[in-house]
Amino acid sequence: MTPVTATDTTRKKHVLYPNAPWYFGLAVVITWLGFSFSYFARLRQTDIFHHLHGASAGLWMALLIVQPILYRRGQLRLHRQLGRIGSTVLVPALLMGGLKMMQMMMQNAATYPPGSVYQLGYIDAVSLVLFALFFGLSMRYRKQVQLHARYIVCTVLIIIPPAITRLLFFIPWFDSFTKTLNGSFVVVELVLLLLLLDDKRTGPVRKPYQLALLLFALLHLTMNVAGGWLWWQTVLNQFV
Numbered sequence: 378m379t380p381v382t383a384t385d386t387t388r389k390k391h392v393l394y395p396n397a398p399w400y401f402g403l404a405v406v407i408t409w410l411g412f413s414f415s416y417f418a419r420l421r422q423t424d425i426f427h428h429l430h431g432a433s434a435g436l437w438m439a440l441l442i443v444q445p446i447l448y449r450r451g452q453l454r455l456h457r458q459l460g461r462i463g464s465t466v467l468v469p470a471l472l473m474g475g476l477k478m479m480q481m482m483m484q485n486a487a488t489y490p491p492g493s494v495y496q497l498g499y500i501d502a503v504s505l506v507l508f509a510l511f512f513g514l515s516m517r518y519r520k521q522v523q524l525h526a527r528y529i530v531c532t533v534l535i536i537i538p539p540a541i542t543r544l545l546f547f548i549p550w551f552d553s554f555t556k557t558l559n560g561s562f563v564v565v566e567l568v569l570l571l572l573l574l575d576d577k578r579t580g581p582v583r584k585p586y587q588l589a590l591l592l593f594a595l596l597h598l599t600m601n602v603a604g605g606w607l608w609w610q611t612v613l614n615q616f617v
Contacts, residue, residue, distance in 0.1 A: 397445040405438050407537060407541060408537060408540040430471075464512075499604065503596050507531075507592055531585055531586070543557070
């Protein structure tokens, strides 16, 4: 039997969210269900860029299921090795894939409702910036588990609204894209509020969720008007 060291005991006392793998697993299920018709049911008709983008997002969430398990078991070396792989491979793939999706959407603007590509492009662009921001902060505070773990959680909350938007269409009241889009943002904002309340209940309220809620709410407020900004339309047209 391997003896329990003081380091192991200290680490277990500071493990955040012992059910984290299940939470991240739920994000995977939400993503799978949300894209079950628009992507998974059309795999043979989908281009390679969508496959790569979907794979990188899926692998990122799968990595986040594995990482807290490794940390809790004390397999810190493997935890760090997988973290480096995610940082050098998956994160760049996610960001570049997101930019490619924006470009392809703009090139196929005729298949979207008039003007909607500028709104969606704004959401995608800001979401990519926020993902990079929260990932960067998670790396900056990688030695402070309380901050590192929370910033990692924020990276997932930023990338799941598209899946939630599609899922909300199954609820009769959500009978328009505007309703489902705004509804998906409300869902994420409620999750962030619950996480803040959990922080308050268990100890000091830390900055990651406060920052995420502020930035996400700003994106929510501006996304409904950003599509009509002429300067933004010019930026996206030049980007394409």
